[in-house]
Amino acid sequence: MKYMLIMRATDEALAAFENVDFAEIMEAMGRFNDEMISAGVLVAAEGLDDAADGVVIDFSSQPPVVSDGPYGETKELFGGFWILDVASKEEAVEWAKRAPLTGPGQKTEIRRVASIDEFPQDNEWIQKERAWRERTGQL
Template identity: 80%
Template sequence: MKYMLIMRATDEGMAKMADVDFTQMIETVGRFNDEMIRAGVLVAAEGLDDASQGVVVDYSSDPPVVSDGPYGETKELFGGFYILNVASKEEAVEWAKRLPMAGPGFKTEIRRVTTIDEFPQDNEWIKKEREWREATGQL
């Protein structure tokens, strides 16, 4: 099963990150990533650019309104994610507990990634997606 670990930080957590030596942070995260690679559970891992560089598409009107990010009322923003292929939610939790960038001001949300196999296989759109995934080597 695949699980996504979504790293979130409050303003307090982001402020702490500003004081961390970038080279040391890369080394610490790199060692953790290497552990997951050696364990055979890491599928993907990416950080996200500063939220101020993003945009928000708000669908509450027609046409949707696009504004500069981040979300105006959000106290916690996503900073990055991991996708792990593990046997259970409990195993995903154990990996999340070991994340190097943790402590007060940081949280990790864990959510299972659904698969195409969980949808009605006779649906024409599911069939088209399966064909695309097969053609692009994603199945």
């Protein structure tokens, strides 16, 4: 089963790491990623750019309104994610507990990634997606 571990941090948590040397951050994340690679559970991992450089599309009106990030009333921002292929949610939780660069105001959300096999296989769009995944080596 695949699980996504989503790094979330408050402004205070982000401020706590403002003065940490970037090389130290890379070392900590690199070691953690290497552990997951060695264990054979890491599928993907990415950090996200600063929310101030993003945009938000609000579908509350027509046409949708596009505004510069970050989001209106942000309590926590996503900073990055890992996708793990593990046997259970409990195993995903154990990996998340080991994540580096954590502390007050830092949270990791864990969500299962649905498999294409869970959707009706006779659906035209599922069949097209399966064919696309096969063509691109994702199945």
